[in-house]
Amino acid sequence: MNNPGKILVVEDRPEIRLLVAMAVKPFGHTLIEADSGKAGLAAIHLHRPDLILLDVMMPGEINGFGICRIVKQDPELRDTPVVMMTALAQASDIEEGMAAGADDYIVKPFSLVALRSIIGRLLGRSGEEAGRP
Structure with a gap:
């Protein structure tokens, strides 16, 4: 892979963070982890990740939807891709995330x-990740 990215995962469950690590590290990506919304926001501003993976339901004052709104309303961050990564599977949840x-x-x-x-x-690495271990 030519340009590994900096990926932030904001997830309170350690086993999900481990799964994400298994998905991204073989491709040279740097993984930054945060276990709450507050820690996630701090990590976003400190590390300026290339991609943010957000759980929705986390302990604390802010959930993943709130973090996503903050990122997308910030002119310096709004182009950072955000993926909601959650057990909330209802159409209304997906609509809220989008x-x-x-x-x-x-x-x-x-x-x-x-x-x-x-x-x-x-x-921007079309399919590279999908076909490898």
């Missing part, structure tokens, strides 16, 4: 192949 500005929405449980495909597409 209305918040999400670039994609993946429902848990998800496969590594599906996640890699989304990451590859959003980072």
Whole structure:
């Protein structure tokens, strides 16, 4: 892969963060982890990731939809792709995520192949992630 990206995963469950790590590290991406909305916002401003993977339901004052809105309303961040990564699978949940500005929405449980495909597409590496371990 020619240009690995910096990917931030904002997820309170360590096993999901581990799954994301398994999906992205073989491709040289740098993974930054945050376990709450507050920590996620701090990491966004500190690291300026190339892609943000957001859980919706997290402890604390702000959820993934709120973080997505903040990112997409900030002129310096709004072009950063955001993927909602959640167990909320109702059409209304997906609509809320997309209305918040999400670039994609993946429902848990998800496969590594599906996640890699989304990451590859959003980072401009069409299909590279999907076909590898």
